[in-house]
Structure formats: structure tokens, C-alpha cells
Amino acid sequence: MKLGRLNHIGVATPSIADSITHYRDTLGATHITEPFDLPEQGVKVCFVDTPTDSGMNGTQIELIEPLGEQSSIRNFLEKNPLGGQHHVCFEVPDIAEARADFEAKGKRILGPTRIGAHGTPVFFVHPKDMMGQLTEIMETPKEDAH
Numbered sequence: 001m002k003l004g005r006l007n008h009i010g011v012a013t014p015s016i017a018d019s020i021t022h023y024r025d026t027l028g029a030t031h032i033t034e035p036f037d038l039p040e041q042g043v044k045v046c047f048v049d050t051p052t053d054s055g056m057n058g059t060q061i062e063l064i065e066p067l068g069e070q071s072s073i074r075n076f077l078e079k080n081p082l083g084g085q086h087h088v089c090f091e092v093p094d095i096a097e098a099r100a101d102f103e104a105k106g107k108r109i110l111g112p113t114r115i116g117a118h119g120t121p122v123f124f125v126h127p128k129d130m131m132g133q134l135t136e137i138m139e140t141p142k143e144d145a146h
């Protein structure tokens with residue numbers, strides 16, 4: 001396991017539209033992607049870019065709204081009706097190597113490795129094995145396609 005950069009923080013919301021207004025008007029965000037559906041994960045997502053000294057390629061906020069009745073984040077929103085921080089996502093250079101390493105360390109991985117919102121493979125590690133933090137592990141995109 002080789003820890004890479006903090007790619008994004010996942011934030012659940014009952015309304016992506018309301019959250020976009022909040023990030024734009026309260027926090028002054030200027031780069032927010034169009035929301036899109038990830039049906040196999042039961043979510044609609046969009047990304048809020050945060051700037052770095054060299055441009056807009058900083059850590060993102062991933063806004064996540066439930067999509068469909070089976071959505072994985074409905075339970076979270078029942079406990080947290082306003083929404084809130086849901087997961088953190090770290091990049092790794094090699095997703096298969098990272099998965100094997102977490103498994104060797106006895107960490108519970110939630111489901112198969114799948115293609116995430118950035119089009120690269122991801123998996124999630126159970127919060128009970130991660131000091132309380134639901135953790136997404138994502139393979140670093142080969143070229144930064146923002």
C-alpha cells in the first residue's frame with residue numbers, strides 16, 4: 001500500500017442542486033461539474049474543484065445524492081438529514097496491489113473493485129476497520145483529465 005494524494009471528500013446531500021448553490025454562493029466555488037448518474041452505485045454525483053497554486057487541480061468535494069430506492073446513501077441521510085461528510089478517497093498507483101494489501105491486513109472491503117466517478121477503478125474499505133472512516137481507494141488517473 002502506497003498512500004497517494006487525497007483525491008476527494010465524499011459529501012452526502014439530499015439535494016445536489018441546493019449543495020451547488022451553497023458551494024457557489026457561501027464558499028465561492030467557481031468550478032463545479034455537471035451532475036451525472038452512477039446507476040450501479042445508486043447515486044448522482046458532481047465535483048466541486050478546489051484551487052491549488054498551479055490551477056484548479058486540488059482535492060475535490062464529491063457531492064452525492066441518492067438515485068433510486070436502493071441507494072447506498074439513503075441510510076446515511078436518514079441518520080444525517082442535512083447530509084454531511086460520507087467518505088474520504090485516497091489515490092494509489094496500483095488498485096490491485098492496494099486491494100491485496102488491505103486484504104492481507106484483514107481489512108473488510110465492501111464489494112468488488114468497480115469503475116468510479118473518475119472512470120478509474122475504486123473500492124471501499126469498511127469504516128470499522130479504518131478508525132471510523134469509510135475510505136475509498138482509487139487508482140490514480142493515467143492522465144489528469146479534468
Ligand code: CO
Pocket residue numbers: 008010062087089136
Ligand atoms: Co467518492
